Structures are given as C-alpha cells and as structure tokens.
Amino acid sequence: MYIIIYDFGTSCVKTCLFHIDSGIELLASSSASYGLYITADGGAEQDTEEWWAALCSTTRDLFLKSDILPKDIDGMAFCTQIQGTVLVDANGNALRRPMTYLDQKGIKEYEECMGRGIIKVFGCSLYKLIKNLRVNYAASTSAKDPVWKYKWVEKHEPEVFAKTDKWLDINEYLAGRCTGRIIRTADTAFATFLYDTRKGREGWNKGLVKMYKVKPEHLPEIIENTDLVGGLTRKAADDLGLVAGIPVFGGGGDTTFVSIGAGSAQPGRTHIYVGTSGWVSTFMDHQAFDLRSTITGVLSAKRGYFNYYAELETAGKCFDWALKHLALDEVGIYLQKTKVTDDLESRYTSLYEYLCEEIAQVPPGANGVIFTPWMHGNRCPFGDSNAAGMFFNIRIENGKKDMLRAVLEGICYHLRWMLEREDAKVTTSDPVRFVGGGSLSPVTCQMLADITGRTIETVDHAQEVGAIGTALAVAAGIKGTDVLQLSEQLVKVKQTYLPNAENKEVYERNYRVFQTLYRSNAAAFQKMNG
Structure with missing residues (x-):
C-alpha cells in the first residue's frame, strides 16, 4: 500500500511517500519551511496558511520524484508537534495564529490558577495537583501547557474567544482542513491534561474541565490514532494535487x-x-509519573499503552544555533578564512556531517568546556522557563571546536540526566534506540553511548521515524491489524555503538559538574529572565 505522511516539525514539514508491504520503503520525500514567530511577551506562533502552502508544494513534489500516481494513494495522516493551540470557528477556520508548544504567554494565567492554594507542592496547588493526578497521572505544571494558551486568549483576546467553536491541536486542525470533520485524537486530548486515562473512563473529564474553567462545548469528539477521520474533500484534493476521497486517518503527535x-x-x-x-x-x-522531575506517561497510539516521557525542549536546536552563530560566524569577519568548498560539498551531505568530523578531532570532555542546552527554558528534570543556555569554564586556550563539541556533549549530558530520572521510577532498557536527525552522526552516537554508558542502536530513515510510525498506524487502520506488532515486525536495527570505557572518567567528571550548573545559577536566571 502507498501512504502519504506529513511530518510537521517546529520549523518545517517533511512530506513522505511510503510503500508498506513486507517492509517499509521511503519512495520520496519533500520538505518546506514555515515561520516561527517569537514575540516579546513569550509567544511562539505560526501561520496556518504557511502550513497549508508547505503541504501543497511538498505533496505535488512527491509525484515529480516518483512513479506513483495520486490515484495510487491508499491513505494519509499527519504527525505533528504537540501541545499547540489552534482555535477555530464552526467552519474549522483558524481565528488567530496558532500557538506552538514553545509559547509561554500564559504564565500569569498559570500562576493565577496553579499558584493559588493554602498548601503547595513545587509551587502548585496541592488540591489541584491531586485532582489531576487521580484522573490521568499528570498535571499542568508548566506555563507552556495548552490550557494556559487557551486561557490567555480568553483573557486577552475576548473577541477571538467569543467566536471560538472548537479548541484543537495542530494535527486536528490539518485533518479537519482535509476532511471537514473536527475531532481530537486521544493523545493530543491527553496533552491538555483534561483527559481521563483510567480504564473504562477514557475521554474528557468533566471535573477537570470545570476546575480549569474550560468551556465543554469547545472540546471536540475524541477518536483513536488509527481511526478513520474521513475522506479528502474535493477542495483539499485540488489544493494538494491528490484525488478526492483518499482516507485520512487520525494521526497525532510526534511523541x-x-x-x-x-x-x-x-x-x-x-x-x-x-x-x-x-x-x-x-x-x-501501564501509566507512571514523576511529578518532581516532570515526567509523565503520555498516551501511545494503542489504547492501554503509554510512553513514559521526559522532554528537553531545545536539543538539536542548540546545535543549529551553534552552527549559525559559531561555525558560520554571522559577523562575517572570518568567512573568507574558512569556507565550505566545492570539494567539501562533494564529500559531505550536510554541514552537520562536516562539523561532526571536525568535532571528532577534539578530545572527549571538550577540553573542559561545558554547555547547558536550556535555550528556551526547561521541563525535565527541573521545570524552569527562565533557565538558559551557557558555556562554562572557557579558558584562553579553548577554541570554537571545543565549544561546538561542548554543545553536543551538553545535549548528551542532559539526555543522560533524564534517563537516570526515568530509572528512578521505571526500568529503562539497554540497548537504547537513538533516532532523529541527531542520530545520523556516528560521532554523536558514540558520544551518547559513552556518556550514558548504554549500548546505542540506530535504525534506517532515522529522521523519518515519526512519519514511519504514523505510516504504520495508517497501515494498521487500513488492515485492521495491531500497530505495535507491525512495528516489531518491520523496523530493524541498522547500527550498534558500544560505550568506550576509556572515555568514562572525563565524561563522569564533566557530567557531575553539568548537574550542578542549574542549581548554582537558578537565582541568576530568575533575575535575568524572570
């Protein structure tokens, strides 16, 4: 069967055409970017028309890159960033720019609701925390959570709020624009923390809806990720260059x-x-949570299963920042001294690959430099929207290569920290699968193995794993089979990395220092960014 998946990230969509039979084959892909609009009040917004334009251009591009025809497509779905807020009218039209998971405009709304109470835990009302935890083993403990975006619009944009018919996440807005049907998938409904995960009670919880003062009429019907939403409308098909009636499945969040x-x-x-x-x-x-470390069990694509999930909000984004502001040198003084020549371009598929080879020349421990990857606040193992990135222990002998290596190591230190916090509540596995764009570099894979002390495994199409998982969910929906079994049967290990014991001592030293840096600077972050 032929399946189109739209993998919606923070900055771009990657549209993928898969063939799924006895294996998974990526036949073609196309990417297009859209803006992320950061505002002075903590906002992080995007534009629905930019999303749609990216969808249309990438879909048409697929058929220029393959021999498959639009009439051959058996199904489609979206895999999107999660915890966004899209408010739509009765016709499914967005009433304002969507707020992404990075948006923290609602910090006052969060503090006014969760910060009140006689007894508090981690700055939150104990009563409200307990009420949430009883229902879904989770709670809204960050100003970036969707309900505070919703409440911010209610308070600051009453004219928009008055026109609101439904409150959606990104996946459901796009599925609705394709089918004309407005729904929520269970996973994004859970991400609002208004969803009841208890067996036999799954769905919107009336008590939590009332506690957070959300209008029940704004909450759509909930379906499963593998359910059929509907057929592609004629209007959407014409825009996308597809055939009307193609089945659109639930899809959901990237996690x-x-x-x-x-x-x-x-x-x-x-x-x-x-x-x-x-x-x-x-x-x-089963579901588990760690309130102190802000880790919770988010819903899987199959009811009754969960992902015990710890998040670092800026990982690859930190290296992207370093690439632009350190490697490329935006000031321009050194641009003529070091250029990526035609020869380099013929040997490397990306600047990331080239830089990783350069970073490999720096010894483990980055010659004493440590970087903290909290460039847009942090959630786990501490929640603090004021936390920020920094380089620690730079000396006169250090250079840019040390700093670039420190960025990758800092990301890996933080991943180890979250892995250890998960181990405090559940048993994590060894080996660990490593996926996403970061796993494309053998240097980063070995670094992660050395820093965590775990065997690291990679898979084919590591950047498209969210799209592959979504394609498997669509295939399961079409066939009526178990999506977890399909994953087990079709996804295979590509390469394995074992920890290098020679690097353990320096990484252990730097990691212990890394863990102290937040506690030592939390008050300063508050003064600078609070």
Missing part, C-alpha cells in the same frame, strides 16, 4: 509515533530522540 517508528513499541523498551527538541521515552503497558 506518540516516534517509539513505533523506532521499533521501541514493546513494554520496557527505551528510545532517545534528538531533533529540534529531544526526549527520553520508555514504552509502558
């Missing part, structure tokens, strides 16, 4: 599908993802 695409969809298996953001996730057949 839901990456474990499936990574082949880590059996209880107890752990994967690490590094893309724009990063996370550590262990697949579970």
Whole structure:
C-alpha cells in the first residue's frame, strides 16, 4: 500500500511517500519551511496558511520524484508537534495564529490558577495537583501547557474567544482542513491534561474541565490514532494535487509515533530522540509519573499503552544555533578564512556531517568546556522557563571546536540526566534506540553511548521515524491489524555503538559538574529572565 505522511516539525514539514508491504520503503520525500514567530511577551506562533502552502508544494513534489500516481494513494495522516493551540470557528477556520508548544504567554494565567492554594507542592496547588493526578497521572505544571494558551486568549483576546467553536491541536486542525470533520485524537486530548486515562473512563473529564474553567462545548469528539477521520474533500484534493476521497486517518503527535517508528513499541523498551527538541521515552503497558522531575506517561497510539516521557525542549536546536552563530560566524569577519568548498560539498551531505568530523578531532570532555542546552527554558528534570543556555569554564586556550563539541556533549549530558530520572521510577532498557536527525552522526552516537554508558542502536530513515510510525498506524487502520506488532515486525536495527570505557572518567567528571550548573545559577536566571 502507498501512504502519504506529513511530518510537521517546529520549523518545517517533511512530506513522505511510503510503500508498506513486507517492509517499509521511503519512495520520496519533500520538505518546506514555515515561520516561527517569537514575540516579546513569550509567544511562539505560526501561520496556518504557511502550513497549508508547505503541504501543497511538498505533496505535488512527491509525484515529480516518483512513479506513483495520486490515484495510487491508499491513505494519509499527519504527525505533528504537540501541545499547540489552534482555535477555530464552526467552519474549522483558524481565528488567530496558532500557538506552538514553545509559547509561554500564559504564565500569569498559570500562576493565577496553579499558584493559588493554602498548601503547595513545587509551587502548585496541592488540591489541584491531586485532582489531576487521580484522573490521568499528570498535571499542568508548566506555563507552556495548552490550557494556559487557551486561557490567555480568553483573557486577552475576548473577541477571538467569543467566536471560538472548537479548541484543537495542530494535527486536528490539518485533518479537519482535509476532511471537514473536527475531532481530537486521544493523545493530543491527553496533552491538555483534561483527559481521563483510567480504564473504562477514557475521554474528557468533566471535573477537570470545570476546575480549569474550560468551556465543554469547545472540546471536540475524541477518536483513536488509527481511526478513520474521513475522506479528502474535493477542495483539499485540488489544493494538494491528490484525488478526492483518499482516507485520512487520525494521526497525532510526534511523541506518540516516534517509539513505533523506532521499533521501541514493546513494554520496557527505551528510545532517545534528538531533533529540534529531544526526549527520553520508555514504552509502558501501564501509566507512571514523576511529578518532581516532570515526567509523565503520555498516551501511545494503542489504547492501554503509554510512553513514559521526559522532554528537553531545545536539543538539536542548540546545535543549529551553534552552527549559525559559531561555525558560520554571522559577523562575517572570518568567512573568507574558512569556507565550505566545492570539494567539501562533494564529500559531505550536510554541514552537520562536516562539523561532526571536525568535532571528532577534539578530545572527549571538550577540553573542559561545558554547555547547558536550556535555550528556551526547561521541563525535565527541573521545570524552569527562565533557565538558559551557557558555556562554562572557557579558558584562553579553548577554541570554537571545543565549544561546538561542548554543545553536543551538553545535549548528551542532559539526555543522560533524564534517563537516570526515568530509572528512578521505571526500568529503562539497554540497548537504547537513538533516532532523529541527531542520530545520523556516528560521532554523536558514540558520544551518547559513552556518556550514558548504554549500548546505542540506530535504525534506517532515522529522521523519518515519526512519519514511519504514523505510516504504520495508517497501515494498521487500513488492515485492521495491531500497530505495535507491525512495528516489531518491520523496523530493524541498522547500527550498534558500544560505550568506550576509556572515555568514562572525563565524561563522569564533566557530567557531575553539568548537574550542578542549574542549581548554582537558578537565582541568576530568575533575575535575568524572570
């Protein structure tokens, strides 16, 4: 069968055409970017028309790159960034620019609700925390959570709020624009923390809806990720260059599908993802949470299964920042001194690959330089929107290569920290699957193995694992089969990396220092960014 998946990230969509039979074959892919609009009040917004234009251009491009015809497509779905907020009218039209998971405009709304109470835990009302935890083993403990975006619009944009018919996440907005049907998938409904995960009670919880003062009429019907939403409308088909009536399936959030695409969809298996953001996730057949470390069990694509999920909001984004501001030198003084020549371009597929080879020349430990990857605040193992990135222990003998290596090591130190916090509540696996764009570099893979002390496995199409997992969910929906079994059967290990004991001592020293840097600077972060 032929399946189109739209993998919606923070900065671009990657549209993939898969053939799924006895294996998974990526036939063609196309990418297009869109803006991320950061505002002075903590906003992080995007534009729905930019999304749609990216969808249309990339879909048409697929058929220029393959021999498959639009009439051959058996199904489609979206795999998107999660915890966004899209408010739509009765016709499914967005009423304002969507707010992404990075948006933290609602910090006052969060503090006014969760910060009130006689007894508090981690700055939150104990009563409200307990009420949430009883229902879904989770709670809204960050100003970036969707309900505070919703409440911010209610308070600051009453004219928009008055026109709102439904409150959606990104996946459901796009599925609705394709089919005309407005729904929520269970995983994105859970991400609002208004969803009841208790067996037999799954769905919107009336008590939590009332506690957070959300209008029940704004909450759509909930379906499963493998359910059929509807057929592609004529209007959407004409825009996209497809055939009307193509089945559009539930799809959902990237965190839901990456474990499936990574082949880590059996209880107890752990994967690490590094893309724009990063996370550590262990697949579970029951729900668990760690309030102190802000780790919770988010829904899987199959009811009754969960991803015990710890998030780092800026992982690959940190290296992207370093690439632009250190490697490329935006000031321009050194641009003529070091250029990526035609010869280099013929030997390397990307600047990331070239830089990783350069970084490999720097000894483990980055000659004493340590970097903290908290460039847009942090969630786990501490929640602090004021936390920021920094380089620590730079001396006169250090250079840019040390700093670039320190960025990658800092990301890996933080991933180890989250892995250890998961181990405090559940048993994580060894080996660990490593996926996302970060796993494309053997240098980074070996670094992660050395720093975590775990065997690291990679898979084919590591950047497309979210799309692969979503394609498997569509295939399961079409065939009526078990998506977890499909993942087990079809996703195979590509390469394995074993920890190098020679690097343990220096990494252990730097890691212990890394862990102290937040506690030592939390008050300063508050003064600078609070």
